[in-house]
Amino acid sequence: MNAREERGLVIAAVCKLNRTEGGWRVPSQSNAATVYTVNPATQTCTCPDHKESGHKCKHIYAVEFTIKREYNPDGTVTDTKSVTFTEKVTYTQDWPAYNLAQSIEKDRVQELLFELCSGLAEPQRPPTRGQKPHTISDAIFAIVFKVYSMFSSRRFSSDLREAHKRGFLSKDIPGAKTTNLMENPLFTPILKSLIAKSASPLKAxxxxxxxxxxxxxxxxxxxxxxxxxxxxxxxxxxxxxxxxxxxxxxxxxxxxxxxxxxxxxxxxxxxxxxxxxxxxxxxxxxxxxxxxxxxxxxxxxxxxxxxxxxxxxxxxxxxxxxxxxxxxxxxxxxxxxxxxxxxxxxxxxxxxxxxxxxxxIRSKTETAMVNEVLCKFICHNLSCLVHAQCELGIESVFWKEEESPREPLRLTHAG
Structure with a gap:
């Protein structure tokens, strides 16, 4: 494609060419008030370039590109401004795999969430008296699972007790405690990173x-x-x-x-x-x-x-x-x-x-609202992963063995 042909392609793409009885009217690129007339049958144009050199100018190329675009081989005309889009292809649902994923989703989401949180490094905490605060993995597990359950904090207490019995929590967490945990601003970057981690098994x-x-x-x-x-x-x-x-x-x-x-x-x-x-x-x-x-x-x-x-x-x-x-x-x-x-x-x-x-969003404070939205997307990713495991046989590997743990965090009010 020579230089004139390239410029003709640009003209056909960005300018409106009008067909008249005397030929095609092509606007000048250097002067908006000037319009040249092109006759594709005789390969002539009224522009100075064609008149002086006799070569095929960019305006003739532009008309040819426009004709190729608008006229089909069978003689029919295509209106490029109202082209109908191809019908969307639909696919049949793998119902056995879908039903299996739905029936085991809650159990599998807890298992996947436990694996996801297990890779989180614990912060360096100075020795203190009294009850030890909840671990990062327990806290993140609790607030994400709370959003997944769609229960209020008090009604969610029974789910946390069951998760503790199944070994997903190192110690029992009161349901009302999740409200305080959701308000911790230091959990926000952790939750954002877990969104990418929860989607990582699907990178293939x-x-x-x-x-x-x-x-x-x-x-x-x-x-x-x-x-x-x-x-x-x-x-x-x-x-x-x-x-x-x-x-x-x-x-x-x-x-x-x-x-x-x-x-x-x-x-x-x-x-x-x-x-x-x-x-x-x-x-x-x-x-x-x-x-x-x-x-x-x-x-x-x-x-x-x-x-x-x-x-x-x-x-x-x-x-x-x-x-x-x-x-x-x-x-x-x-x-x-x-x-x-x-x-x-x-x-x-x-x-x-x-x-x-x-x-x-149920949360009241700005930080808690952001964290709650992030938890929704982690829950969604884990749900997608359960379905992908049932339909595609995807393995859920979040943390590589050689992957270095997260840098320790210094928490102020993680609970």
Whole structure:
């Protein structure tokens, strides 16, 4: 492909070419007020380049690319602005494996959660008198299992006693104690790391990922003022959550919980980086809120490809990986959108988490609310892992033997 042909490809992708009785009207790239007329039958153009040299100019190439795109070999015309997407392929459910996973899930989740927490290093605590505080593994097990149970702290006491009898806890923990444990800010980074750990057994299955954000409602309200009618009202406070999830098993590989007004696009690269520490990334899908040059370039720099929807006013002139993806979208919309629509899986992930573990948060303090949301995603990952074990025979290995333990933490009020 020569230079004129390359420029013609860009013109066909970013400009609107109009067909008239006298030929195709192609806008100039240097002067917006100038329009050239191209006759593809005689291979002529009114632009100075073609008149002076007689060579096939970029405008003629642009018309040819447009004709190839819009006219099919059988003579039918395809409207590139309203191409219908291919029907989504559906797969039959492996009902025996699904029923088995559902029937053993609660027992297996406790076993997997115990294995997951067993790799946590204990903090260095100075010797003190009185009752020893709960271990990190016991505390994390208790708060995650509490979220899984969907019970109040007092009703959850019987589940903790049963877990202690089964050897998942080194000592019994009162159900009401989980409320205090949930409020420990030092547990937040531990819970975030356990989300990646809980998804790690699925790294052989997941190579394509999707990113999105959603909110969990709380029992707190904030005031807002309607300037038009002068009325003060209340609205829910939401915990906005940004996640990256695999599109095959819907496991969550990375989570970011920031201010409710935090933008979506700046969270894209941190989520991809966090996922790449455990998984090999082939594709990343996201909606148009994430369509920026930086996001496309970051994914391309990893040797992967981003399939992000473009805004209506996008032209591709920004260059780089963004421009390449935009041209791909313009000329192979069906193929591009087939990859992009894997993004619907991240919406399914949010839906599953909210449906199974609740779309609202019981906790009252900001730290506890964040920790509770993180616990929901750990529970979801363990549930996905149980199903993957029944259907795919996946082994649950969270901690390698040669893997160094976590650095000891200095806790202030872990209990």
């Amino acid at each position: 299955v997941e190579t394509d990922f999707a990113i999105d954000s959603s909110g969990f409602s709380t029992n707190k309200f904030e005031r807002w003022y309607d300037q038009k009618y002068g009325v003060t009202k209340l609205k829910h406070v939401w915990v906005k959550t940004h996640i990256c999830s695999g599109v095959k098993t819907n496991c969550v590989t990375a989570v970011r919980i920031l201010d409710k007004d935090a933008g979506d696009s700046p969270q894209f690269i941190p989520l991809v980086k966090e996922t790449s520490r455990t998984f090999t990334i082939g594709e990343v899908s996201a909606d148009k809120a994430y369509a920026s040059l930086e996001n496309f370039e970051h994914v391309a720099g990893m040797g992967a490809q981003a399939f992000i929807a473009f805004r209506n006013n996008a032209t591709g002139k920004i260059g780089g990986a963004f421009e390449k993806a935009f041209h791909y979208f313009q000329f192979k919309q069906d193929e591009y959108m087939a990859h992009y629509h894997k993004r619907s899986n991240v919406e399914s992930t949010f839906s599953a988490v909210k449906r199974v573990f609740g779309d609202s």
